[in-house]
Amino acid sequence: MTTEAPVPGAVPSRAVDLAAAALLAALALATLRSTFADNGWWVVGGLGIAAGVGIAAATRSWQWPGWAGGLILAGVYFGFATPLVSSGSGAELLIPDRSAVGNVLRGTFSSWGELAATLPLVDSDGIVLLVPLILGLLGAGVPALLAVHTQRPGLPMIISGLAWTLALISGRADDGVHLLEGACFAVIGLGWIALRGARRTGEDQTREPMLDAVRLVMVALAVLLAVGSMQVLVAEQQRVLWRDSFAEGLDTSNIAMPLAGFRRYTRQPAGYVDNVYDERLLTVRGGRGLRLRFAVLDHYDGREWRAEADPSPGDSQNRYLRVGATLDNPSSGPAVEVSVKVHDAWRGNWVPTAGALQSIEFDWPGERNRRPELRYNQATSAALLTSRLNGGDDYEFTARLPDDTLSADLQPSTEPIDAQVWEQAAFLDELAQGWLASAPSPMAALLDAAAALKQRGRYSDGAFGWETRFAPGHDQRRLDAGFVRARQMVGNDEQYAALVALLANRMRIPARVVVGAVVPRGRVVAGSDVSAWVEVQVADGSWRTLETSVFMGRRPPEEDVSAKPRRQRTLAPPAPRVPTEAERAAEQQLAEAIERQQREQERADTLRPRRWLLLAVLLGLLVVAVPAAKGVRRNRRRTRGTPEQRIAGGWRELVDQTGDLGRPIAPGPRPQQAEALLGAGRLARIADAHTFGGRRPSDAEVVAFWDEVRAVAAQQRAAVPWHRRLLARFRPRSFLG
Structure with a gap:
């Protein structure tokens, strides 16, 4: 400077x-x-x-x-x-x-x-x-x-x-x-x-x-x-x-999903590994009757429902990000203040919360304060830690509880269905289309299907005796041939909630699975209180609860001891009705939205790895642009204008090149500037003579002047270290003032 x-x-x-x-x-x-x-x-x-x-x-x-x-x-x-x-x-x-x-x-x-x-x-x-x-x-x-x-x-x-x-x-x-x-x-x-x-x-x-x-x-x-x-x-x-x-949320691929291990919370025989059916998990104060959400699972890959790390590229609300003590998480509904005591039987990364979280404080003394590990997903209203939440890791939170009531007259959200969930739920398409055709609205069709599931289905945790044939899991095979199309449809919260969420998505109603518990009267949440339910998104963007009791009953299965073949019993909707023109148009719009989301997802997947490549290309263009602009400017100064202007341009070129070398020349008369330049005194006198002398220089004199400018500029470059000579080529200093 x-x-x-x-x-x-x-x-x-x-x-x-x-x-x-x-x-x-x-x-x-x-x-x-x-x-x-x-x-x-x-x-x-x-x-x-x-x-x-x-x-x-x-x-x-x-x-x-x-x-x-x-x-x-x-x-x-x-x-x-x-x-x-x-x-x-x-x-x-x-x-x-x-x-x-x-x-x-x-x-x-x-x-x-x-x-x-x-x-x-x-x-x-x-x-x-x-x-x-x-x-x-x-x-x-x-x-x-x-x-x-x-x-x-x-x-x-x-x-x-x-x-x-x-x-x-x-x-x-x-x-x-x-x-x-x-x-x-x-x-x-x-x-x-x-x-x-x-x-x-x-x-x-x-x-x-x-x-x-x-x-x-x-x-x-x-x-x-x-x-x-x-x-x-x-x-x-x-x-x-x-x-x-660019902000990366927590990678949830290594986080255990509670729906896949749901039998941990159900009655199992003695010796079952890590069973907590009769054990205390949480003691909740200030939340009697509160619906605690342990985990929200919004993605299905054909094997299990999972919490997706980043389902919406370009939208940070769908990522598990760090949080402070207070969140700007707008929501309507009453506010609650809840304190949670965590017992030793609770094991996992998930942090139970309710509604839309507003603030959270941990009662972890001294070095055990692990607030930097907390992550929260605003889109799913779910919280977890990067390491396990253990007994004694007590905390308090405030939240707002939005209206989560679901009724048949509500219209589903027009948000596009997750493309992979849509594809993985294709095995339910016949059932979904049948119920849609026989109901006055998509939400009514979903509630009708849920009632039919409850009526036909049987409940079993596959724990004792002959019922051990009913395997855990909610992959496609278990939900299809092993559940909804089986001779006897038997399962627990895991299979019912997983199936209903897939069926809703195939009806083009955005849905996800939630594992949690309703706080009982005694305020102590045990493993037996844990259940899985479904949330669906309605037109105003809110998520409404489809309770477990709506689609799952508690009737035990019938033991099949007969050797005679029995007629296949499948879940069948009533006789279809002809959809109206408006319903056909809505169906077409939703199909187009699905296709559009798939195209956008493919484009995002294609562009995301290329972001840094694009940045590198832009930087490369800038690096090339500066030397190119200097060359154009030098050529214009040497060839354009009157001979006097070309002489003046030569001097200006020498001053600019010297400044780019890191030796800026202060404005002033040319002889004064020449004092800071090696061997430039003669050039300064020639430039002043032709500028103020009144005699027009010849083309040969202009060419000779520029040849001498190049020679003096070479002397300036030789007088500085090599790295300054290299940087001078790309330095835009002479264009900035």
Whole structure:
């Protein structure tokens, strides 16, 4: 960075630069205002802004070079960041050791991912506070340093624009980024560029005024285009967010699914491994009659119902992400406060909750606090830990209980059915179509089918005597030939809930399986209280409960001791009726929605691995674009315009090439600039003579001048290390001012 000479009136200009840098950083920080749970992040970001601007002002007042300000800024950043990423205290925080420095360096990059992988509202604590610190300290300090130590009008605004973009994509889609905010950012930024451009003094007299104007217009258009595009994306609710695009939820492939092991909760013979039928699992206070949801299973792969890790690419609400003490989880219904005591018989990763979770606190003393392990899925309202929830891991939560009543007059959701679930449920298509054709609505058809299942079916846990022939599991074979099409349809919650959820999806009603328990009168949930039910999504987007008692009875099976063949008894719907035109149209729309979802899923699966490849290609294009643009500019300067302009262009080319080497030349008369260039005194005299002498140079003189420019430029390159020569090819510095 070069230090501009003090001129009269510089203090007001310096104050404008510092104020603009601070305001733009504050606007960038403001986009995170609904991401955090409290105001601690504002304190960190505000202190960062004040420190960054203060460092820039101090270094300018003391006439220190810009690089010294950069070192101070880095030191202050490490000083602020160390307490946020370190678990030590006292002297360890005042004198960071090597590990603390490593933690800060790692946290500088990982904090963005931590913020993106945490559901709002995010606690203002720990590593995530590095994000507002970076946006405040560096988002204000770097532009302020550039503003007071350089005269390039657009250079500081580039850093401010980068901070704005990073903040915008790190926040939330509904965080209130209004048009007024974007307009303020654009007005302040463009006004700042214009003021800095207008007050540039002592410029090279041969500088091309049209080129200056074009540069200023290009920067202005870039800022307007960026801000305008962001506002359009916000208005259309299509804003690109790190949380939606890149935040990875917990991988649930290794998490045990309670439906597949449902016999753990049923009466089994002595010696059955890990049976908890008669054991206490949970003691629940404040939730008598509450429907606790242990696990929500929303994906079927032909073998079992599972909790899908990321069923909707581009939508972070369907992922198991970190949570803070408080969640911004809008929901209607009454609020409840529940405390849960976990007994030793509870084993697994799942954390029982109810309704739409609003807050959660763990009563885990000292080192046992494992809050960073908690994950929550807003779409399924299910919570789990990355490691097991064990006896003594007690907790309290608040939630809102939305209306979950299901009736035949409700219309199903128009959301597309999961493509794989749809395909895996194809073996139920004949039954589904029969019930749909014989009922006035899809929901009525589902309730009719549930009643028929209850009437025909029998209940058995396959535990004793001859009933052991009724195997566990809910894969396609067990549900088809071994259950719904068997001579005697026998199973427990596992088979009934799995079948009904598949049947609902085949009727184009989004459905999923839930394993949980209704808290009994004594408030102690035992294994015998655990059941599985089905939730279906209705037109308003809410999920309604199809209780287990609606589709499963408790009649025992009949022992088949007869050797005579018996007539096959299958689940058959009543005689079909002819669907109406409206029903046919709705059926067609749902079919098209399924096909559209399949295409979008295939496209997402194709594009997702290519994101980084696309980014690499874009970076490659940028790398190629800078040298190409320099070549075009050099050729235009050498071949376009009058001989005097071509001579002036040659000098400008030499100055720009030297600046790209990291040796910027301050604006001023050519002889003064030549003092900083090796062997350029003669070129400066020739350029001044042809520019101000009144004699038009010949083409041969122009060619000779450019040959000498190339020779002097080669001397400049030879005087710097090899890595600066390499970087000079791709450095866009000469285009920025």
